[in-house]
Amino acid sequence: xxxxxxxxxxxxxxxxxxxVTAIAALFALAIIVDAKVIFENLDRSIAGFDRQRTxxxxxxxxxxxxxTYNEINEYLTDATILISHPPSNTVYYFDKRSNYIKxxxxxxxxxxxxxxxxxxxxxxxxxxxxxxxxxxxxCLLDEPVYAQQDNCSIIESLDxxxxxxxxxxxxxxxxxxxxxxxxxxxxxxxxxxxxxxxLLAAMAN
Numbered sequence: 563x564x565x566x567x568x569x570x571x572x573x574x575x576x577x578x579x580x581x582v583t584a585i586a587a588l589f590a591l592a593i594i595v596d597a598k599v600i601f602e603n604l605d606r607s608i609a610g611f612d613r614q615r616t617x618x619x620x621x622x623x624x625x626x627x628x629x630t631y632n633e634i635n636e637y638l639t640d641a642t643i644l645i646s647h648p649p650s651n652t653v654y655y656f657d658k659r660s661n662y663i664k665x666x667x668x669x670x671x672x673x674x675x676x677x678x679x680x681x682x683x684x685x686x687x688x689x690x691x692x693x694x695x696x697x698x699x700x701c702l703l704d705e706p707v708y709a710q711q712d713n714c715s716i717i718e719s720l721d722x723x724x725x726x727x728x729x730x731x732x733x734x735x736x737x738x739x740x741x742x743x744x745x746x747x748x749x750x751x752x753x754x755x756x757x758x759x760x761l762l763a764a765m766a767n
Contacts, residue, residue: 634717
C-alpha cells in the first residue's frame with residue numbers, strides 16, 4: 563500500500579492563505595454585527611514621541627478590555643453623572659429607557675443615547691488583534707441637527723466616558739437630584755467647583 567504524503571505548504575503561501583482567511587472572516591463578522599471597521603496602527607501612533615512612555619501606553623491599549631454594550635447600558639441606566647469643570651458645570655441623569663436629562667446653569671434639556679458596534683483591527687509590533695468595540699452616541703432634542711454632528715465616540719473605558727477637558731466626573735446610581743421632564747431644575751448650577759454632596763447640601767438648605 564502506497565503512503566500518501568501531503569507536501570507542507572510553503573511559509574509564504576501559508577501566510578497569504580491565513581491573511582485571506584482572516585480578511586474574509588473579518589468582513590463576514592462585520593456583516594453579521596452590522597458594524598463598521600476601524601484600523602489602528604499602534605506602532606505609527608507612538609512614532610516620534612517618547613518611546614518608553616508611549617510604548618507602554620500602546621501595549622496597554624492593545625490589551626485593553628473594551629466595554630460591551632451590556633456593560634455600557636448597565637453603567638448608564640438610572641445613573642447621575644456630574645461633570646465639574648468651572649465655569650462650566652453639568653449634571654446628567656440617565657433613565658432606564660436610554661433617555662437622559664441634562665442640567666446646566668438654570669436650564670434643563672432632554673436627549674437620548676444609543677450605541678453602535680465597530681470591528682477594530684489593531685496592529686502592534688508583530689501582533690494584531692480584532693476586537694468588537696462600542697460607541698456612545700447622544701442627541702439633544704432641543705438643539706438642531708446641524709449642531710449635533712460628530713456626537714459619537716468609541717468607549718475604551720467606562721471610567722473615561724465623560725472625562726474630557728481635564729474634568730473628573732462624579733458618578734452615582736439613582737436620580738440623585740430628582741430631575742424630571744416638565745419640572746425646572748432645583749437652582750442654577752454654580753460656576754465654581756462643585757460635587758454631588760455639595761449640591762445635595764445646597765438643596766437641603
